[in-house]
Amino acid sequence: MMEFDLQRYLLTMIVLSPLLGILALLLTPRHRAGTVKLIGIVAAFIPLLLSLVMYVQFDLNQEEMQFIQQMEWINIPIPLSTGVGYLPIAYEVGVDGLSMPLVLLASLIAFLGAIASNTVSKRWKEFYIIYLVMEIGLLGVFMSLNLFLFFIFFELALIPMFFLIAIWGFMDREKAAIKFLIYNGVGSGIMLISFILLFIITMTLNIQEIASQFTDPLSQLNASDQYTFVTENMRMGLFIALLIAFGIKMPIVPFHTWMLKSYQESPFAMIMISSGIMIKMGAYGIIRLGVGFFPQWALDLAPMLALLGLINLLYGAVLALVQKDLKMVLAYSSVSHMGIVLLGIAAMNEVGFQGAIFQMVSHGLIAALLIYMIAVIYERTQTTTLRELGGLAGQMPFISGIFLAASLASLGLPGMSGFISEFQSFLGLFNSLPVYAAIGTLGIILTAVYMLRATLQTTFGPKQERFHDVVDARPIEVVPMAVLLALVILIGIHPAVLSDVVRATLQNLVPGIGG
Amino acid sequence: MNILQWQWSAMTPEFIILGTATLLSLIDLIMKDKLDRRVLGWLGLVGIFIAGFFVVRNLGQDPVQIMNDMFRLDSFGTAFKLLFLSGAALVFFMSIQQLDQREIPYHGEFYYLVLTGVLGAMIMASSADFITLFVGLEVLSISSYILVGTRKKHIQSNESAFKYAVSGGIASAVALYGMSFIYGLTGSTNLYMMGERLAQAYQRVEPFQYSPIIYLGFFLLFVGLSFKIATVPYHMWAPDVYQGAPVPVTAFLAVVSKTAGFAIIVRILLTGFKDITEITDDNRLSYVLFDELSLYIGVIAAVTMIIGNTLALRQTNVKRMMAYSSIAHAGYLLIPLAAFYIPLFLQQMLFYLLAYLLMTLGAFAVIMVVTRDRGTEDIKSFAGLYHRAPWMAFAMTIFLLSLAGIPVTAGFFGKFYIFMSSLAHGKYLLAAIMIATSIISYVYYFAIIRQMYMRPGDTEAKMFIPSTITIVILITAVATVLIGLFPGVVLEFIVNNFNYDLLYRLQ
DSSP: OHHHHHHHHHHHHHHHHHHHHHHHHHHSOTTOHHHHHHHHHHHHHHHHHHHHHHHHHOOTTOOSOEEEEEEEEEEEEEEETTEEEEEEEEEEEEEOTTTHHHHHHHHHHHHHHHHHGGGOOSOHHHHHHHHHHHHHHHHHHHHBOBHHHHHHHHHHHHHHHHHHHHHHSOTTHHHHHHHHHHHHHHHHHHHHHHHHHHHHHHSOOBHHHHHHHHHOTTSGGGOTTSTTOOOHHHHHHHHHHHHHHHHHHTTOGGGOHHHHHHHHHSOHHHHHHIIIIIHHHHHHHIIIIIIHHOHHHHHHTHHHHHHHHHHHHHHHHHHHHTOSBHHHHHHHHHHHHHHHHHHHHHHOSHHHHHHHHHHHHHHHHHHHHHHHHHHHHHHHHSOOBTTTOOOHHHHOHHHHHHHHHHHHHHTTOTTSHHHHHHHHHHHHHHHHOHHHHHHHHHHHHHHHHHHHHHHHHHHSSSOOGGGTTOOOOOHHHHHHHHHHHHHHHHHHHOTHHHHHHHHHHHHHHHHHHTO | OOGGGSOGGGGHHHHHHHHHHHHHHHHHHHSOTTSOTHHHHHHHHHHHHHHHHHHHHTTTOOOEEETTTTEEEOHHHHHHHHHHHHHHHHHHHHHHTTOOTTTOSOHHHHHHHHHHHHHHHHHHHHBOBHHHHHHHHHHHHHHHHHHHTTOTTOHHHHHHHHHHHHHHHHHHHHHHHHHHHHHHHHSOOBHHHHHHHHHHHHHOOSSSOOHHHHHHHHHHHHHHHHHHHTOTTTTTHHHHHHHHSOHHHHHHIIIIIHHHHHHHHHHHIIIIITTOEEEOTTSOEEEHIIIIIHHHHHHHHHHHHHHHHHHHTTOOBHHHHHHHHHHHHHHHHHHHHHTOOHHHHHHHHHHHHHHHHHHHHHHHHHHHHHHHHHTOOBGGGGTTHHHHOHHHHHHHHHHHHHHHTOSSSHHHHHHHHHHHHHHHTTOHHHHHHHHHHHHHHHHHHHHHHHHHHHSOOSOOOOOOOOHHHHHHHHHHHHHHHHHHHOHHHHHHHHHHHSOGGGGTOOO
């Protein structure tokens, strides 16, 4: 009986557990900086712990959603001649092999981000409260089984992010925050339009039900003689609308400028969150909603997706090559790496999808690690400009070593998670769209060049006089580095930790595509 | 029929408000000048609550028509009356401890003029006849003209009162002109009679077509009445008047007066113009109001949303900005009228009006405290508010997020709900404009948020917030969030008590 209850309420517990921390923080006096930060970190640890329970309890052979909880939430009454009818909007959460790793990733990065935030030097109480509110949104997005809930959680993650950038960011923070808000606002607007259209067409907001209505050949929406029939143009329009909405978040190349600005101006912990989790929300949306609802159109438009992926990959890589600022190298590298996710999706086969999911998780870990390293370096050197850095290896060998390892992971060294993800994505793509895949491999070479250039300019070279008093990593700083790097290597040498989780779900997802 | 036999009890709430207003004016007359007028405010509140009690008692009753069918008590009117009374009660709460003796030397006037304004609004909501409707409209208008000018020594207040009176007068004249066409055609001022006869007149082609006159009447009426809700083209007065009037009066105009405008527009359109039908070329019965006239309402809604939201971007005066914001919200509120969805549109409108009432009054309560404290209405007066009064800043954040339509707030669900029906009706353009302008609105709503949290103020001293204002802010903030979380409860209440069908049911 106990077991049953846990299964049912686990996800709700995960998503609401940051509330405990918020409550505790509200009761803590603001001048006790140490206590406040400790509570913040501990509060962010609870969801991670619960997510680990979820990972352990997860049934690997189950294709369908697990840990489902459904509750009535909002009933929109519709007066009918016979009485009052209801249009239900339910609170429904659940995870499958696609979303479970992302929930785990989100809770992990959020926890490490909380540790990385302990350098916050002003208004720490507010910082952690807003941070925890954002975490609720981040966790909730991946487990929502309902479009309305999905949207609410999505916004719940974005709005706190605005505050976190605008108050705790660098010099030009407010502009970056407004840009973030407007771009994502436009994305959310398009998302809302398509969600409501889906609602009107299917009369439900449940994600699985919408997917089955669209894909089931016997459903009303596919009966061409019925008035409920949904034309192909409408489907394509919806697919493209979803692609744009999530493409802004992801970001797909013409929509990426908000991310550059927010990389430049956000506090480091926020960049960790942003590139570690938030941009994965976009990719997740494309897979779960875009491909999930309109597999046929995803298949038909796969070359376009692949093209977009290529542009992301190469454009990001080329620009990363010429950046003068370490942060910007990473910003463009994120753009480039998200291109690989798109390529994996465009492959439209099991290997490709697996590659895309691997790349989402892997990039989440690696990007978070790299940014954390930059944060650590910045704290000591007060600069992220490549020209001013250099020769750090002598003073801080440990930090430099980890930084090098992270770069190697990022450029896809075999034995680390980056390799296995890129390998699978390209393998999938070679099967379906070999030309695109061949061009794409060019990106891998570029990645190696820009990552090594950035790393070498930072750590190698002659020792610099003004860095002679910097110290190597402190114990608390080792925690995030060690955890992230260990996971990157673990996935690299033993991919089964992830692939076992995804397999059953993919077997369920891919036949729908017919690929 | 003997006058005494009419069921006067149907008008109990109106009588109570009238009585309270009269009582207050008498007390004000005999009270010594030096005495504190606050007691009048509390008395007025008592009156509002008693009236509210009787309105609630009217819930779920069958419609009653008295005074030769001029006054109609039905669920539609009751719904709006509840909104007026709660709006007025919150305005009273805002004012009691905060009216500035220097600014408004005659407090007593303020209280009973708000009450007469509410009385006018209530009559508007309950009238089934052009005559009562116009009387109600003028009672509300004249009360508001005076209210706007209560800062007698203040040049802006005088200017805005004058502008308001002149443009209001013109608008009333336009509406009356429209009514005259309709009356000329139907020979009746009764809305229900009018509805029947307009439907017949529309079909007539001999001796000449009447439909152009109907259209003319409709446009003149709609434009004239839209003055109260401040939509394009009659929106110009709002920024000047909102800026010049004292804050509680601005709040009253933005909430009660605007809601009354919507009440009267909906009532006239749905009783007078709904039954006009024609057979289209493909042999389909077409409702002229829903199929043709709603197009024009849609255009007005779109232009209003665009103008309100874009002009708000450039404002540095908070009250002026709120004026443009309220214009924009009137645009959103017109969408249910433009995308008629019979069983749903009244719910959508009432829900949004309720959300709008809460968030706007809450925002004005905060604006009142802040501008009074800083002595300026510039948006910079909000700088550093977070350090001075963190909870108030937090409440203001809720109101602004709700106004911008961001979850989880009442404003979000209201917009979501309206948005849903406009898409369901294939009004894609209108829906797209609504979304686009909502995103534009982020910029100016977040400008206040930036001031509150990210700009240092001149002082860090704790801000004094009077207890009655705290009550207003607390009620509105909590309600905004709760209704945002559980909108179903409110919707259920609206459907159960203010069903659309009841608008038509005759005795």
